Amino acid sequence: MKGLILAGGSGRRLRPLTYTGAKQLLPVANKPIIFYGIKALVKAGIQELGIVVGETAKEVQYIVGNGEKWNIKISYIPQKAPLGLAHAIKISKEFLGDEPFIMYLGDNILKEGIEDFVHQFENNKPNALILLTKVPNPQEFGVAVVDENGAVKQLIEKPKEPPSNLALVGVYLFDSQVFTAIEKIKPSRRNELEITDAIQWLLDNRFSVEAHMVKGWWKDTGKPDDIIEANLLVLENIEAVNKSSQKDSEISGRVRAEQGSVIEKSVVRGPVIIGKNSKIIGSYIGPFSSIGNNVIIENSEIENSVIMDGAQIKNVEKRIDRSIIGKDVVINVTTKSPRTHKFILGDQSYVQIIK
Numbered sequence: 599m600k601g602l603i604l605a606g607g608s609g610r611r612l613r614p615l616t617y618t619g620a621k622q623l624l625p626v627a628n629k630p631i632i633f634y635g636i637k638a639l640v641k642a643g644i645q646e647l648g649i650v651v652g653e654t655a656k657e658v659q660y661i662v663g664n665g666e667k668w669n670i671k672i673s674y675i676p677q678k679a680p681l682g683l684a685h686a687i688k689i690s691k692e693f694l695g696d697e698p699f700i701m702y703l704g705d706n707i708l709k710e711g712i713e714d715f716v717h718q719f720e721n722n723k724p725n726a727l728i729l730l731t732k733v734p735n736p737q738e739f740g741v742a743v744v745d746e747n748g749a750v751k752q753l754i755e756k757p758k759e760p761p762s763n764l765a766l767v768g769v770y771l772f773d774s775q776v777f778t779a780i781e782k783i784k785p786s787r788r789n790e791l792e793i794t795d796a797i798q799w800l801l802d803n804r805f806s807v808e809a810h811m812v813k814g815w816w817k818d819t820g821k822p823d824d825i826i827e828a829n830l831l832v833l834e835n836i837e838a839v840n841k842s843s844q845k846d847s848e849i850s851g852r853v854r855a856e857q858g859s860v861i862e863k864s865v866v867r868g869p870v871i872i873g874k875n876s877k878i879i880g881s882y883i884g885p886f887s888s889i890g891n892n893v894i895i896e897n898s899e900i901e902n903s904v905i906m907d908g909a910q911i912k913n914v915e916k917r918i919d920r921s922i923i924g925k926d927v928v929i930n931v932t933t934k935s936p937r938t939h940k941f942i943l944g945d946q947s948y949v950q951i952i953k
Contacts, residue, residue, distance in 0.1 A: 600700075603704045706816065726808070727807075847865065926945060
């Protein structure tokens with residue numbers, strides 16, 4: 599069985615963070631989001647993986663590589679425009695061949711992985727297996743209608759009036775019949791080939807479509823608050839490994855500080871991860887914070903935030919909370935600041951707060 603990860607799209611809901619990079623490469627607990635999907639596929643036994651890429655192809659290829667990190671083979675499949683999930687499958691037919699395959703959206707994270715999901719497909723051999731979870735906002739997702747016996751009856755893409763609260767999680771298993779379905783459907787109002795339409799075609803034509811409920815948590819990291827929430831959930835399970843140089847500091851809870859990091863005259867309360875060669879000086883780093891590589895935080899307070907590589911935060915008197923600071927961003931307070939701060943800043947930004 600081959601795997602297919604989708605890493606195209608423009609990431610509009612994550613701008614300005616995605617103006618200069620792929621949304622699938624944004625960090626959660628200091629790892630690109632796409633790495634979590636690759637790890638899940640490898641753990642489920644996938645050895646050959648195709649990644650569908652768009653306008654950020656070069657960056658994705660540079661960061662992900664050829665699969666050597668995971669001892670697998672990775673191929674890249676260019677998609678000229680984001681024309682839907684079913685379109686991504688259609689253009690991947692040469693890579694996928696006629697064997698069953700698993701498709702994983704590159705901006706999704708599942709706590710428990712997908713091994714049980716794959717086992718159900720291998721045991722029951724349906725034409726399609728979809729992953730579902732209950733959500734409070736089903737109108738933002740593809741929605742499934744399932745009967746009392748658990749059989750899938752209907753799928754609707756982002757309905758204005760959802761018939762259920764069961765959303766399709768971004769992981770699917772298909773056999774080769776999905777290619778027939780994709781050839782039969784037409785583009786939606788969004789001018790996309792919707793995967794929900796393809797699966798509905800399978801249902802309408804009496805092919806077997808089964809559902810599997812998510813175990814543990816799942817996050818679709820499509821919005822800034824989703825990144826922060828996913829970061830929180832992943833940090834809940836980090837191991838404490840402190841390789842930092844410390845001086846006059848208080849460190850408590852599970853803190854993972856990488857080689858070359860320096861913590862001076864500061865308080866760090868885990869769970870927290872601090873990347874390589876970062877400096878924390880005269881500062882407070884609160885729970886559920888991810889500090890990237892080569893970051894400088896001086897005379898400032900950070901909590902429940904994602905600070906990306908190369909950022910500098912200095913002399914911010916009020917605590918920065920539930921924020922995302924992009925790569926090489928500089929925040930430097932020189933005079934009086936507002937009472938609170940919340941930032942979602944793109945790469946290479948510069949902010950000076952006058953107080």
